Each structure stands twice: as C-alpha cells, then as structure tokens.
Amino acid sequence: MTAPRAALSIILAFALVGCGGGGSSAPPITGGVSPTPSPTPTTSACSLRAQQDFADSVLNEWYLFPNLLANANPASFNALQDYLDARVAPARAQSRDRFFTFATSIAEENALISSGATAGFGIRLFYDTSNNRVFVTEAFEGGNGFAAGLDRGSEITAIGTSSANLQSVATLMASGGPQAVVNALGPGTAGTVRVLRFVQPGGATFERSITKTEFALDPISDRYGVQVLDDGGKRVGYLNLRTFIIADAATQLRQAFGQFAAQGVTELIIDLRYNGGGLVNVADTMGDLMGSGRIGQVWSRTVLRPSKAAENETRLFESEANAIAPTRIAFITTNASASASELVVNSMIPYLGDNMALIGGNTFGKPVGQFGFDLEACDLRVRAVTFQTVNANDQGEYFTGLASVVPNTCRAEDDFSRPLGDPSEASIATALDFLGGRSCTAIGQSAAGDIASSGADAPQRGSAVIDLPETEALRPRRPSPAQIDIPGLF
Incomplete structure (x- = not known):
C-alpha cells in the first residue's frame, strides 16, 4: 500500500492519564489491513471485539515498533482505547508512544480539518x-x-x-x-x-x-499573528502559528511570508509555544516558505518499520512564490509544542545550525507520527504510530524534547501578563536577544542534561540554568x- 506524504499526520500527544494525541490529513489509509466493512453493519460488525480485531490488524502490520507490542486479552477491556493503551504499553514505557496511538471518530476529525471550527x-x-x-x-x-x-x-x-x-x-x-x-x-x-x-x-x-x-480556529491571529518588529533599526519577522491541523493554515502561512518577503525580512521569531502539531503537508509548506535557494534539497525523511521500508519517503524543498531565505531563526516553544512543530524546527537544523535557537522551554518530544486506518461503517479511525521523521542529517531522536538536539537554547518565561506579539513579552524579548547576539541562559532538560545557549557571553554547556514555574495545558x-x-x- 502506498502512503503518500499528504496522508501522514504528526500530532501532539500529551501524557495525562489516558489522553492521547493524533490528527488527520487527507486522505487517511483505509485499505490493506482489514476487509472492507459492509455499508450497513450489523451490531456484531461494530462490536468492541470487532473493533479490537481491526486495531490488532493495524498494529500487527503497521506499528512502527513491532517489538514493543504487548499481548493483551481483548475480553479484559471495556473500551477500545484501553485495549490500545495496553498493546502499546512497552513503547510507552520507553517514551516512544506516550498515548500517540488512539481511536477517534472519522466524521469529527474530518470536520475539524475541513471546517476549521x-x-x-x-x-x-x-x-x-x-x-x-x-x-x-x-x-x-x-x-x-x-x-x-x-x-x-x-x-x-x-x-x-x-x-x-x-x-x-x-x-x-x-x-x-x-x-x-x-x-x-x-x-x-x-x-x-x-x-x-x-x-x-x-x-x-x-x-x-x-x-x-x-x-x-483561526491558525494565525489577525490581532498579533504576523508582525514586523523593529529591533534597534533591524526588521525582525514575528509569526505566531496556533496550529497545523487546519488546512487553511497553509494559505495563511503563504500570506504571512509574503509580508516578510515584501519588507526584506531575513531574521525570524517563529512562535510555536502552544502548537501541538497537525498536518504534515502544512509543515512542509512552512519549510518551503523558508527554503528560498534550497529547492531540491532534503527537507525531511519519513521512515517506517523495516517491513514497510518501501513506503519510506524523502521530501525535498519545493518552490513557493513567497519564500524567503532566513539567516537566523528563534523558535519559541514550551512543553505544549509537539509533532509538526518539532518537525519544522528539526528540519531547519542542517541549514541554520548555530544561527537558530530554541527559546522558552523544552518541547514535548514527539518525532513520530500516525497514519489513519478507517473502519468506515463504524465511524472508527485508528491512529497508530507508523513512522518517524528525520532531517537531512538523518537526525530524529528527540523523544526527550528538542533541547537535546538544537544547537542553542535560551530559557524564558511564558509571560501571561503581556500580549502575544509584544516585544517586551519575556519569550519574545529573549528571542530578540538571541537574534541580536545578546546573552541568554540555557534551557534545562532532565533527560539529556543542560543545553547551552549562544550569543555574546553566553553560558557554556553544563552551566547553571534558571528554574521557572511550570505550567501545563x-x-x-x-x-x-x-x-x-x-x-x-x-
């Protein structure tokens, strides 16, 4: 079965007692893992056991970590999601599937993407x-x-x-x-x-x-989503993208970068602090808009389990009319930044290196994504972890968050007292400091140690970090x- 990139979804999943993450891009995968259900199913066709059997067929054929699937007795569960959680528990224990595999409604997910409401x-x-x-x-x-x-x-x-x-x-x-x-x-x-x-x-x-x-669910706010900030006479483009899940986000991104291109902006602050991910094809468009002069070079690679290696794909930078060639980027992130947001940041590392930084806090850590497998007559979509994304350098092991791989990080508060887009808001001010070569303090992240920031007089790797109050969605x-x-x- 061919799985075109437009059908991939990389979405947030937060670990909170049985909640999961996922999303959709069109079209989901619907065939190749189970027989097509009849148009008008009997009760048994959509029984819990039938749904569990469908989920098993998906996982057994497509799950990215086949060696991390557990056996589970279907009769011991009263809900499909609980059964899925049990089957992928070994991967969750290794932080490779923190409730990223889940069941959802086909109709509700499709309506969200198409209507944007x-x-x-x-x-x-x-x-x-x-x-x-x-x-x-x-x-x-x-x-x-x-x-x-x-x-x-x-x-x-x-x-x-x-x-x-x-x-x-x-x-x-x-x-x-x-x-x-x-x-x-x-x-x-x-x-x-x-x-x-x-x-x-x-x-x-x-x-x-x-x-x-x-x-x-307007992906880019008309109030503060796109601005050109004046930092001591230098123009800095500010973009706040709320979500990748709304299809219209691609159109709004093109309009935003059109403003940057028209004003000659080459330094960016990309604010993804609450962006849990969404559609991979929207993330691809965002990459293209930062890829002027890189057409044909590798943006990212999608890697499936060995038995599905024929479905692996390399996505190259493509031409976009409003594309710019950024020289420096400050990405604002928090623990709510995940999936497609992380894909964009990771994919820019080979091209910007020390000229980019993570600002704010460490990201969630989700370098994997899901395909959607539909049991249409039951309005059931199983979103199973099926692929990992890596950048042009084949880097994609950031299950502990991007602070472990981004060359530079700057710790900053998410300052609720000031509006988003305000240059004096703590994270935006720190982003401007990085772009201006001024010093900052590193983000601390427990799994991989402290990551040093950059800029004049910046602390070195292993230096002390600031511990700020933590917030959760x-x-x-x-x-x-x-x-x-x-x-x-x-």
Whole structure:
C-alpha cells in the first residue's frame, strides 16, 4: 500500500492519564489491513471485539515498533482505547508512544480539518502546576469567551452552572485535580452554559455567563499573528502559528511570508509555544516558505518499520512564490509544542545550525507520527504510530524534547501578563536577544542534561540554568479531535 506524504499526520500527544494525541490529513489509509466493512453493519460488525480485531490488524502490520507490542486479552477491556493503551504499553514505557496511538471518530476529525471550527468557549487554559491556578493563555477571536472579556492573562477563579453554585478553582483542584476543573467546565457541545468568575490582568474581577458555540480556529491571529518588529533599526519577522491541523493554515502561512518577503525580512521569531502539531503537508509548506535557494534539497525523511521500508519517503524543498531565505531563526516553544512543530524546527537544523535557537522551554518530544486506518461503517479511525521523521542529517531522536538536539537554547518565561506579539513579552524579548547576539541562559532538560545557549557571553554547556514555574495545558482524559491538536482548548 502506498502512503503518500499528504496522508501522514504528526500530532501532539500529551501524557495525562489516558489522553492521547493524533490528527488527520487527507486522505487517511483505509485499505490493506482489514476487509472492507459492509455499508450497513450489523451490531456484531461494530462490536468492541470487532473493533479490537481491526486495531490488532493495524498494529500487527503497521506499528512502527513491532517489538514493543504487548499481548493483551481483548475480553479484559471495556473500551477500545484501553485495549490500545495496553498493546502499546512497552513503547510507552520507553517514551516512544506516550498515548500517540488512539481511536477517534472519522466524521469529527474530518470536520475539524475541513471546517476549521469546533465548539467551546474559544479559549486555551493552562494551569500552574505548583499553585493550581488556571489561566487563559490565548483567546480565539470568534469565541464567546473573548467576547465576554477573557483573554491572555485572565485567571479563572470559579466555575458553576449558575451564580448560585460557583465552585472555586482552588476547591476543585484540591478535591479532584485538573480533571475536576475540566469536569466543571462541562461538555464541549454547542449550547453548554457555564458561569465563570475571572480576574483580568489589570485586576478587575468579572462574573459572566458564557455559552459554548461553534467558533473558527483561526491558525494565525489577525490581532498579533504576523508582525514586523523593529529591533534597534533591524526588521525582525514575528509569526505566531496556533496550529497545523487546519488546512487553511497553509494559505495563511503563504500570506504571512509574503509580508516578510515584501519588507526584506531575513531574521525570524517563529512562535510555536502552544502548537501541538497537525498536518504534515502544512509543515512542509512552512519549510518551503523558508527554503528560498534550497529547492531540491532534503527537507525531511519519513521512515517506517523495516517491513514497510518501501513506503519510506524523502521530501525535498519545493518552490513557493513567497519564500524567503532566513539567516537566523528563534523558535519559541514550551512543553505544549509537539509533532509538526518539532518537525519544522528539526528540519531547519542542517541549514541554520548555530544561527537558530530554541527559546522558552523544552518541547514535548514527539518525532513520530500516525497514519489513519478507517473502519468506515463504524465511524472508527485508528491512529497508530507508523513512522518517524528525520532531517537531512538523518537526525530524529528527540523523544526527550528538542533541547537535546538544537544547537542553542535560551530559557524564558511564558509571560501571561503581556500580549502575544509584544516585544517586551519575556519569550519574545529573549528571542530578540538571541537574534541580536545578546546573552541568554540555557534551557534545562532532565533527560539529556543542560543545553547551552549562544550569543555574546553566553553560558557554556553544563552551566547553571534558571528554574521557572511550570505550567501545563488543561486537558480532558479523552480529548476531542480539536483538543488533541490544540493544547488547552475549551
């Protein structure tokens, strides 16, 4: 079976008690691993056992780490996802499949990609892991949350179905941890109403009744997504890409780089701090837009298990009308940056080397991706880890995050008190320091040691690092397709 690159998906998966990651690009793989189901299935055709048998056929033929598959008794499980988790447990123990293999709905995933919309408040929520406070890190302009006054830096302090039964976030966290907050926010369906008490960055407190509705997941914000910053007379292009999962992201990226090209920008800040990944073909387009003068050179390689080596593919830089040739790039990342985001960063290492840096925090660490295998009559898509991506130097072992492989890193705070795109926001200011040759402090990452930063008077490898407060995306145990790819989305 030929698996064209357009059918690959590299998506975020965060390890949080049974939640997983995945996504889709069109079309998913549908044949070659099981018989085509009948158009109108009987109950037995879509029974749990039938779905488990389908999943087994996928894993046994395509799973990237066949030697890391465990045997599991189908009769011992009441849910397909639990069965999948058990089968790939050895790979998860080695951090090679941290809930990246999962089951999802064909219809829901396809609708997300094609429509670019989902239901919710239209906000991203992260929590302080030490103090158990919940903050809005970003608001989508078309959501009711933004209309009600929620935006970056707002702290949600209480949640209820009405003003009469508000529960404080502190109480929810104390009783049930982050999942209790997720439960209090209610189901992700249009029409769900919650009363939220929140404090804006300036200190004003509000209590609003907010209804979840369908809203657009605009990949690049019209407010701050594309800017040309003035850094002491030098033009620096700033790009904030929220997600790779929306097909229209490729079009918006072309428009953004058109602005950079028109203004002669060659130094970039690419802000991927909350970008959990998405479509590989969108990541490819982003590479092409940074590939002026590199047409025909290797962008990345897709590598499958040995028995599927015939499906391996090398993707070369292709021509894009708005492409530029960046001389220096600062990539802003956090532990919510994964998959397609990491692919882009890793693929630039052979071409920029010391002229690029990771700014902020270490990334999640997901150099693998999934194909989608459909049991169409059951609305079941099994997303199984089937390939690894490597760069032109065949480097792709960053399961502990990109801080272990990117030549330069600079530790920086994710400063909720300032808007995204603001040159004085901590991560953006540090990115400007790197681009300007000024000093910075290294990102610390536990698995591979400290990675030194670059620039004038920069600390050397093994030097001390700054330990900043950690935040995590708030996410349900069983996330929706949109929540899989867009960390913290509600």
